[in-house]
Amino acid sequence: MLAIIPAAGFGKRMSGLTRGRAKELLPIHRRHMIDYALEEVIGAGISKLLIVISPRKEELKEHLTTEWSRRPPLLSFIYQNEPLGLADAIYRCRNYIENSMFAVLLPDNIFIGNPPLKSLIDVAKKYKKSVTSLIKVKDVEASYFGNCGGVEVSQYNGEIFEVKKLEDKKPGSFSTRGKPDVLRTFPRHIFTRELFEYIDRLRGKTEGEFDDVPVLQEMVREGKILGVLVRGKAFDVGSPEGYRHAESCLKSRR
Template identity: 25%
Template sequence: MKPIRKAIFPVAGLGTRFLPATKAMPKEMLTVVDRPLIQHVVDEAREAGIEHMIFVTGRNKGVIEDHFDKQYELEATLKERNKTTELELLAADTPAAGMTSFTRQQQPLGLGHAVWCARDIVGNEPFAVVLPDVLVLNEPGCLKQMVEAYSKQKDKANIIAVEEVPMDRVHMYGIVGVGKEAGPSMPITRMVEKPKREDAPSNLSITGRYILQPEIFDILENQQTGAGGEIQLTDAMITLSKSQPFYAVKFEGRSYDCGSKLGFLTANVAYALNRKDIAGELRAELQQLLG
């Protein structure tokens, strides 16, 4: 099978749940500790061996493109002030020439449509989709675990990251039914978008990470709108599953839904506590706040 070299990052959303913070700044640039959300997921993709980052953007998202570009004035100032550590940090985070591409999703027509917008850049090869709203704290990262599971498949396969959620919350997610576990992955027998509790095939939710075959683009091109009047990626995957196998990877680590205020704040605490340079002082501050 072809290796996974490209990843799509859908970043065209309006971020209305974080207004007014996102009135003039993309939600993907909100920071968890000292790194923007989008940088965290790009780091995860690079760890997994992704060579080409494809950002599907919308209006007022130019700062994301700027973030992954060189800033000569800033670098010159840091050099003059002998800020070697900061210069090395910027250099490590800046993708090499040709490693990033940007395309527009002119209308907010859903995740499936955003993925379809990147079809010509991806071409005829398997690819990953990484949602910046979802952070997964673990080493190795979630996508690397998925790539390793993908490499063990003998035929064309599609991989979805899943995790358990309480049954009273299954109506909030895409849910999969699975067969018997085989190594790090489980064959998916059913996919349902936001089912009622009584209709859910399990409590395993789709968690913002996908490895998909390029045939999904032909399906998305003619995909009818689904839940919320949007073109749903899950609906297209259900169609593709009739001709290609799908597997679920129950990844190691904890996910944080940074599309919600509580998830975003929790992620900040969790990632900070995972940092040796600030964990001790933060833990003391939290203990004092909690009494």
């Protein structure tokens, strides 16, 4: 199986911390942010990895080729020359995908514990459907997550759910809306090649950057996505608040 890590975004929210560098190279508990994603890929037994970068992120490519080139997975790079959105970044990889399924993981979200990808792969192969990971977010930690990923689900089989609704991405922070905890998607996915058909269907129908959320919402409306509840500690490190929270939590776990 092949995995895709989209890493072409400029990370405007993190500019105060990055000072012009790639946010994926920010240190988190003695490692670079993107290293957590690569370790997940290795833990899932994935042999090939495509990393989508922009021409402004050559230092990221240099880090990866220097630190990871002698270890699996096999690394390849694809360029997204303009900030055209996450759906566009994934779509650029379509001709490199040989199998019927592939993984996508965002490096500005990190997971501590058993890597979610392995269990997602097992479910995707069993049910022949696209699968996303679900995490349980507590009210006291909701503000450290971006305001996206809210879902409505129905139980499918044990800790496997059918995703019935995916909420829009909005400004601000995530909220449990007064509940002690709620389910939320976490950006670890296994997709069938059917994803590209949905991207083709919606291309040109959205304003600005072509984000993945409208594509996933269309798939959800047609019953194409399952969710798997994953166990472990998840962090959204794509904002200064989330980044500092992750740093604090990981230091305290020593």
